[in-house]
Amino acid sequence: MTATQDPKTPKDLGPHAIPSYLDPNNIGPYEIFLEQVNRVTPYLGKLAFWVETLKRPKRILVVDIPVHLDDGSVAHFEGYRVQHNTSRGPAKGGVRYHQDVTLSEVMALSAWMTVKNAAVNLPYGGGKGGIRLDPRKYSTGELERITRRYTSEIGLIIGPDKDIPAPDVNTGPQTMAWMMDTYSMNVGRTATGVVTGKPVALGGSLGRADATGRGVFVTGAEAMKKLGMPMEGARIAVQGFGNVGEAAARIFHEHGAKIVAIQDVTGTIASEAGIDPGVALEHLRRTGKITDLPGSEEITRDEFWGVDCDVLIPAALEKQITLHNANRIKARLIIEGANGPTIPAADDLLADKGVTVVPDVLANAGGVTVSYFEWVQDFSSFFWTEDEINKRLDRIMSEAFQSLWAVKEQHGVTLRTAVYIVACTRVLEARALRGLYP
Ligand SMILES: NC(=O)C1=CN([C@@H]2O[C@H](COP(=O)(O)OP(=O)(O)OC[C@H]3O[C@@H](n4cnc5c(N)ncnc54)[C@H](O)[C@@H]3O)[C@@H](O)[C@H]2O)C=CC1
Ligand SMILES: O=C(O)CCC(=O)C(=O)O
Numbered sequence: 001m002t003a004t005q006d007p008k009t010p011k012d013l014g015p016h017a018i019p020s021y022l023d024p025n026n027i028g029p030y031e032i033f034l035e036q037v038n039r040v041t042p043y044l045g046k047l048a049f050w051v052e053t054l055k056r057p058k059r060i061l062v063v064d065i066p067v068h069l070d071d072g073s074v075a076h077f078e079g080y081r082v083q084h085n086t087s088r089g090p091a092k093g094g095v096r097y098h099q100d101v102t103l104s105e106v107m108a109l110s111a112w113m114t115v116k117n118a119a120v121n122l123p124y125g126g127g128k129g130g131i132r133l134d135p136r137k138y139s140t141g142e143l144e145r146i147t148r149r150y151t152s153e154i155g156l157i158i159g160p161d162k163d164i165p166a167p168d169v170n171t172g173p174q175t176m177a178w179m180m181d182t183y184s185m186n187v188g189r190t191a192t193g194v195v196t197g198k199p200v201a202l203g204g205s206l207g208r209a210d211a212t213g214r215g216v217f218v219t220g221a222e223a224m225k226k227l228g229m230p231m232e233g234a235r236i237a238v239q240g241f242g243n244v245g246e247a248a249a250r251i252f253h254e255h256g257a258k259i260v261a262i263q264d265v266t267g268t269i270a271s272e273a274g275i276d277p278g279v280a281l282e283h284l285r286r287t288g289k290i291t292d293l294p295g296s297e298e299i300t301r302d303e304f305w306g307v308d309c310d311v312l313i314p315a316a317l318e319k320q321i322t323l324h325n326a327n328r329i330k331a332r333l334i335i336e337g338a339n340g341p342t343i344p345a346a347d348d349l350l351a352d353k354g355v356t357v358v359p360d361v362l363a364n365a366g367g368v369t370v371s372y373f374e375w376v377q378d379f380s381s382f383f384w385t386e387d388e389i390n391k392r393l394d395r396i397m398s399e400a401f402q403s404l405w406a407v408k409e410q411h412g413v414t415l416r417t418a419v420y421i422v423a424c425t426r427v428l429e430a431r432a433l434r435g436l437y438p
Contacts, residue, residue, distance in 0.1 A: 024345035025322045029108035032318075035344045040420035043411060047428040054114070054424060057107050058091075058125075059083040063153035065131065067145045069138075077146060081129040081154040083163055084110035087430040090161055091127030092117060092368060094168030094197075095150075095175070097143075098317075101130035105318065109168075112339050113368070116361040118423035120400045122372045125427075127163045129154060135170045144178050151182040158183065160193030160379075166371050167197040167243065169317070173209075177202055193378040196371035205374035206386035208367070211393060212337065213247020215366015216313060217255070218397040219358050220248075220335040226405060227333060227356060229310060237261040237309040237331070240316030241280070241290060244337040244364060248313055249277040261299070261307040264316070267291035268304045305329055314341035321346045329355065336360040351414050359416035361423065362404060369396055 020026055027035070037054050044051060065077040080103055083091035093113035096106075106128050114126025131150055135143060157163055167176060176198045183194045192203035200206060207214075224231060234257040238249045241264040249259050258274035266289035269275065275296055283293045291298050299307075305325035312329060314320050315337030321329070326346040334350065335358045336342065342350070342357065350357060370393055377383050408418035 025319075025324060025343065027319075027343055027345075028104045029102075029318055029340055030104045030111070032340055032343060033108045033111045036416070036420060037424070039344075039417055040424050043413075043417070043421045044424060044428065047425060047432060050428045050431045051424075053085070053087070053428065053431050054111070057082050057084045057110060058086055059157060060103070060107070061154060061157055062103065063150065065146055065149045065153060067142065067149055069142055077131050077133050077150075079129070079131040079150045079153065080106040081157060081163070081165075082106045082110040082127060083157065084126040084128075085114040085427060086125035087427050087434060088118060088125055089123040090125060091163035092122070092124035092166070092371065093126055093128040094166045094367075095171050095179075096128070096130040096168040097133055097135045097170040097175075098130065099132065099134040101132040106130045108318070109339055112361055114427060115420060115423040116365045117368060118426040119361050119404070119419045120365045120369055120396055121426070122368065124164075124368075124372070127165070128168070129165055130168075143175075147175055147178040148182040151179045152186060155183055155186050158194060159187075160191055160375070164193065164371070164375060165195045166368070169242070172243070173197060173199040173204060176204075193375055196374040197367075198374070203374070203378045205370055205377055205389060206384070207389035207393065208370045208374055209243070210247045210251070211370035212244045212364050212367030213249075213251055213315075214390070214393060215369065215397045216244065216248040216315070216335050216337045216363050217251040218366070218394050219363045219401045220252070220311065220313070220333070221255070222398055222401040222405075223333055223335070223356060223358050224311070229333065232256040233258055234311055235260045235309040236311045236313065237263075237304065237307045238313045238315060238337075239263045239304065239320060239341075240314065240338060241277075241284065242315070244367075245313065245315030246277060246281055248315060248335075248337055249275075250281075252311075253277050257311070260309055261304055262290055263301065263304045264290045268299050268301055269293055269296040270299050270303075270307055271296040311335065314338050317341070319343055321350075323349065326350055327353070331355065334358070336363045339364065347414065347416065357414065357416060358401075359414075359419055362400060362415070362419050365400070366393055366397055369393055 063079045110128035117124040176195045198204035261270040306328040312331035318340035321342040326349045
C-alpha cells in the first residue's frame, strides 16, 4: 500500500470487499450520533445512568405538505421537525430544504443541536427540521406556499418558548420571514421570537448572517495558536461556499490566510496564488457557478481532498470525510463548519495521523449563539449594535474553546470527545435534577 492509498477502503478490495452493511462508510447520520454518545459514556460518571435520554429524541413530527404548484397540480412533500432534547430549555435549531433530507438525518441534526447548545452553555435543548425537496426546482411562489404549509403543520409544537427554528442548508432570512408571518397569523399576534435568522427589518439580529462563519474563524484561530500555526499565509481549503463556507473563507482571507481551494455543488477550483472570496462570490452570483473563475483552475471533486493545505473547512453536508479520503487529507487542522462532516472511523484515522479536528458542535456554534442573541433582543424589544454582538460572540466562542481544550488535555481525548463530555454532562445534570414523574 502506498502512502496515498486509504486503508480499509472497501471498494479497493475487489471480490473481497466488505459487505455494504458492514462498511463503516455506510453509517447513517443518527448512528454516527449514537457512536459519539457511546464514546463519551465512560467519562460521564454517575450521570451515565441517564444516558438513554440522549439516545432517544424526545419528540418527532412527520408532516405531509400538500401544495398547489404553479401549473395547477398538487404536490405532496414530506417534512419533519424533531425535538431531540428539552432538558435545558426550548428546542432550538435550523430547517433544511434538500432532496436527500431523511428522518435519520433530521434526528442526528437535532441531537447535534442539543450537544452544541449545551457546549456553549445556551439555555436551549436541541431541535431541527427539514423538507425533502430540491429547492432549485421550485419557483419563489411555490417555495413560499411550501414553507407556509410546513409552518402551519409544525405549528403544533413550535413557539417562542417551545421550539425556535432558524435557517440551515437552502433556507435563509426570507424563509424565516414566511415562517414568522404564518405562525403569527395562526396565533393572532406578531410573534417575532418564534424563529431566528429573520431579516433585520423583522426583528432579526445584526451579525446573524456572518455569525456561523465568524465562529468558525474564532475557534479555528484559537486552534491555530495552540498548534503554533501562523495565520499569515495559512493555506485554507473550503468545501461549501454558502452561508457558512463563504463567510468563513472571507474572514480568514481578511486576516491574512490564503484560500487555495473552494468546492461547492457546482464544482471545485484551486489556485496557488490564492482565491479572493469576494471576487469568487461575485463570480458565483453572476454566472451561477464557482468554476471558470479567472486565476483558478478546475480540479475534480475527489482531488479536492488531497489539496496541499494547512487547514480544511468542510462547510457543506454530512459524511464528507470518510475512509475513502481521510488518509489523503494534508491539513493539520480541520474546522467543521458543517454538521456531521466526519464519520467516526475517519475521526479515528485523523487522530492517528495527528490531525486536530475542531468539531461541528463547537466550531459552528456561532450561528446559534447569535440566534440566541436575536431571541433575547426580540423578547426585550431592545436591539444591540453589530459591534456589541460580535464582541459577545467572539468572547463566548473563544472562552468555550479554551475551556474545552483544557478538558481535552485533562482526559487525553480528542476535542470532539471533550466537547461531548462537557455538553452531555450539562444535559444529563439537568435531566437528573428535573427527575421523572411520578
Ligand atoms: N446556516 C447556519 O447558520 C449554520 C449552518 N450549519 C451547517 O453548515 C453547513 C452548510 O450550511 P449553510 O452554509 O447554511 O448552507 P447553504 O445552503 O448556505 O450552503 C451550502 C453550500 O454547500 C454546497 N454544497 C451542497 N452540496 C454539496 C456537495 N455535494 N459538495 C460540495 N458542496 C456542496 C452548496 O453549493 C453551498 O455552497 C450545513 O452542514 C449546516 O447544517 C451549521 C451551523 C449553523
Ligand atoms: O441558529 C440556530 O438556531 C440554529 C442553527 C443551526 O441549525 C445549526 O447550528 O446547525
